Amino acid sequence: MLRFYGTEIGSRLMLGTAQYPSPRVLADAFRRSGAGIATVSVRRESGGERAGTAFWDLVRELGVRVLPNTAGCHSVKEAVTTAHMARELFETPWIKLEVIGHTDTLQPDPFGLVEAARILCEDGFQVFPYTTEDVVLADRLLAAGCEVLMPWGAPIGTGLGLTNVYGLRTLRAQFPDVPLVVDAGLGLPSQAARAMEMGYDAVLLNTAVAKAGDPAAMAEAFAKAVEAGRLAYESDPMEPRDMAAPSTPVIGKAFLE
Amino acid sequence: MKIIVNGVESEVKSTALSEILDELGYGDAKVATAVNERFVAAASRPQLRLVSGDRLEVVTPRQGG
DSSP states (O other): OOEETTEEOSOSEEEEOSSOSSHHHHHHHHHHHTOOEEEEEEEEOOTTOOHHHHHHHHHHHHTOEEEEBOTTOOSHHHHHHHHHHHHHHHTOSEEEEOOBOOTTTOOBOHHHHHHHHHHHHHTTOEEEEEEOSOHHHHHHHHHHTOSOBEEOSSSTTOOOOOSOHHHHHHHHHHOTTSOBEEESOOOSHHHHHHHHHTTOSEEEESHHHHTSSSHHHHHHHHHHHHHHHHHHHHTOOOOOOSSOOOSSOSTTOOOOO | OEEEETTEEEEOSOOBHHHHHHHTTOTTOOOEEEETTEEEOGGGTTTOBOOTTOEEEEEEEEEOO
């Protein structure tokens, strides 16, 4: 059974809550995805608005665990303060730590990420760092106290899939006992299946479902892909080879010349 | 006094953070706060006195990826 910080995780598909056409579509997508973890954020609200309360009520109706993020934070201080506000609002020590280092690619700032992770882990947070496939950075994050790593497949919102399969494979091989989640950049279920076939423990996505023409159907498609990919990984796939090898027995073939 | 609330200059009469939130209409809304970029826990709001020019951030749960 997959565990994040000691918590058993039922579904290996984690889903974001942003960009859906309506709250009803969001709820339908979650139901068909079977996802047990939803990412959420904190944002400004003016007095009397109450949009946050309405959203929180919707999330609670979904019956899922929440993983608050620090999306949009570009500095350690900003990320740490946001994490504290999220912990109080959502009443969870879990935090998806984002410290963005580049505006166009939304690539994590590796230096700020490690520093923020250390501060938050020391303060009792259970940190899920949004990181790259860099194995040195992964090592530093684990040393900082992280017990889960979430490398990107591709830049957030691009739908490009697994742009560095070698790097992701290396990361998986280097840290066989650390829960690894491919987070961001997935656009199609086949890409999620590939991540799972490589031995990744889960995938986290948002845009690919929310921006699909039929988000609920796409959520189910991803759920099936994740399940298929995991089952394939557990089934010990065959090794690929360059030369053909007949699957039908050669012995016993009739001589008809 | 004038303080900055979520980036907008606002006039408030109260000084305690908890009272300022009431005055601004947050009431019993589920919010988290930071003053001058430092997190202020809900339990600390009654004791924290703001001064003119302080920057208050008030956030709530929202959609996220």
